[in-house]
Amino acid sequence: MGRPKQFDPDAAVEQAMQVFWRKGYAATTPQDLVDALGIGKGSLYNAFGGKHALFERALRRYRDSQALALVEMIEEPGPVRERLRRTLGLLVELDLADPDRRGCMAVNTAAELAGTDEIAADLVRRMFDRTEAAFRALVGEGQRSGEISPDRDARALASMLLSTGVGLRLLARVATGPDRLDRVIEATIDSL
Amino acid sequence: MGRPKQFDPDAAVEQAMQVFWRKGYAATTPQDLVDALGIGKGSLYNAFGGKHALFERALRRYRDSQALALVEMIEEPGPVRERLRRTLGLLVELDLADPDRRGCMAVNTAAELAGTDEIAADLVRRMFDRTEAAFRALVGEGQRSGEISPDRDARALASMLLSTGVGLRLLARVATGPDRLDRVIEATIDSL
């Protein structure tokens, strides 16, 4: 009952995600959001409650699309080292191909809001946990298949891969070309 | 000639650095700066020109104090692996001991401003270059001393160490304890 929405809330959250991803939280204004979502300010506040609540939804959407896609890529079948190389290589490629060089929204959010926004910090923390878990499964698989020495601490390797991945995506924000990033991948694979 | 300044500009830039480091660029207001520096708004704008110019000076100061200290720590004498462990270990310790969990200002700036602020991006890029160069020298030394296999690509290893370091400091912003960070260090040392 009542008047139906004139816009698709999911599509609106998607647009909001794009804006927050590109500009960050503090630098995004209500006007930016109104312009990007193509709806009136009234509708925006009626539907989402406010800037922070919308950001939260945008970040969840990022988790359910981008972060999930990364995990699924790690979990694909195939030789472990090759999979890792393809995954990291694709990240670098996409990051550098992006004209806005937005990097990873989870990483950017950690850097911008971890100190002041407990909700955002928590969401990011959990995304990192999931990614690390995927890396850990990958390492375990590599150890069973003989691609990675069973002597090495799988948990520690998974944490290292997470750190390297996070570092890669942050370096991509200021990189002038692929060289350094490619070297990171090369050395990481060689280190397993 | 003319009336002398009533405050120490270096001390003021130091305070500004602390504020920007803690809150980020966009979230820092002129009022925050006036409060932290303990000078009037007139003096602030007369002496520094504006928020962005002051931020630039604060970031340079960060480079000349914090980032330089890291490079110097990497360059200290002693066994290579031990030095690396101590350096990364100290970073983690300091990051976790900081009640505000500010992490690394260069990393935070890369995440917040790389897309929109060419000056800041350039400063950060150069800090990363210097840190990588220090890592590269460290790796070369390790290869000459036999601590690191000469078969490995020193440049690639240096890039990987930079990426891991950057990742570590970002992970520290959302970490709930030292465990994951310690594992990153452990696996990194074991990977050389």
Next chain:
DNA sequence: CTTATTTTGTACCCACAGGTAAAGAAATGG
């Protein structure tokens, strides 16, 4: 002591961030 130069404090300013209020429009149930 005067003049020229710089700093400082106070007052002021405009745009916009972030959001609220209220009235009208579009649905649905009875």
Next chain:
DNA sequence: CCATTTCTTTACCTGTGGGTACAAAATAAG
């Protein structure tokens, strides 16, 4: 077709971000 509910539009509002203007104060040079 009336009542109710929800969405939309437009108007409005307060606080503050980021900065400027200006007079008064403090120096140094001559």
